[in-house]
Amino acid sequence: MSKLPKFPDSYIGKAANEYDSAVWMERNQKKTTLKLLNLLRDPHLGPSINVKENFSNIILELGCGTGFSSEIILNHGFRVIGIDILWDMLSLAKEKFRDNKSNHLHFIMADINYLPIRMKKIDHVLSVSAYNFIIHGLKSTQQIKKVLNATTRQINDCLKAHGRVIIEFYPKNEKELTLFVESFLNNGFEGFMIKKKPNQKGGQTFLLLKKKYSE
Numbered sequence: 001m002s003k004l005p006k007f008p009d010s011y012i013g014k015a016a017n018e019y020d021s022a023v024w025m026e027r028n029q030k031k032t033t034l035k036l037l038n039l040l041r042d043p044h045l046g047p048s049i050n051v052k053e054n055f056s057n058i059i060l061e062l063g064c065g066t067g068f069s070s071e072i073i074l075n076h077g078f079r080v081i082g083i084d085i086l087w088d089m090l091s092l093a094k095e096k097f098r099d100n101k102s103n104h105l106h107f108i109m110a111d112i113n114y115l116p117i118r119m120k121k122i123d124h125v126l127s128v129s130a131y132n133f134i135i136h137g138l139k140s141t142q143q144i145k146k147v148l149n150a151t152t153r154q155i156n157d158c159l160k161a162h163g164r165v166i167i168e169f170y171p172k173n174e175k176e177l178t179l180f181v182e183s184f185l186n187n188g189f190e191g192f193m194i195k196k197k198p199n200q201k202g203g204q205t206f207l208l209l210k211k212k213y214s215e
């Protein structure tokens with residue numbers, strides 16, 4: 001039996017509660033988020049003077065789930081807007097931070113493919129173990145390309161100049177990975193990827209991107 005999560009079954013009803021109470025899951029999500037925060041300053045993306053841990057940067061977190069990653073991002077001095085498409089997951093995140101009255105954390109129920117964010121509002125975008133789901137249910141390459149391009153353009157629109165996008169995700173295979181990467185490179189981003197096992201076809205992949213500079 002495959003151990004890979006299935007969308008949406010792995011994240012609704014009882015499965016959402018099981019996800020949230022699994023110690024290993026919390027540990028993995030938090031560990032990966034810490035890695036992404038380090039990658040946000042990766043020198044290969046150029047000087048990171050626009051990455052500031054004093055609550056002046058807003059990070060848009062795509063697919064925030066029950067808030068494991070959000071907590072780490074917040075604790076590192078960033079404001080967070082976490083979006084997730086499933087209420088079963090998002091409601092657990094909201095509940096967890098119910099007593100957090102700061103203006104630094106907001107959770108919104110929304111689809112990554114239809115971002116409810118104003119133009120140039122966001123400093124950087126992070127996503128942990130969610131971005132591969134945005135093409136869920138799509139069959140043809142043409143459909144996948146269309147959705148990926150449209151979503152990447154929205155991410156570009158909501159980012160400020162010099163905004164960075166750091167994504168950890170699980171493409172199914174080499175072809176899918178190429179489509180994801182091309183959607184960024186063809187829509188105003190530059191950057192590169194890191195694979196846990198360089199020879200593997202799909203599996204855990206990190207995308208490190210920055211918005212190409214334009215006046």
Ligand SMILES: C[S@@+](CC[C@H](N)C(=O)[O-])C[C@H]1O[C@@H](n2cnc3c(N)ncnc32)[C@H](O)[C@@H]1O
Nearest residue numbers: 063065066068069084085089111112128130133
């Ligand atoms: C592995 S989980 C969440 C991981 C998150 N880093 C955490 O700390 O819990 C992946 C999440 O992606 C969300 N997701 C999948 N497709 C989405 C979409 N199109 N828009 C928004 N969220 C989506 C799922 O609902 C799920 O909560």
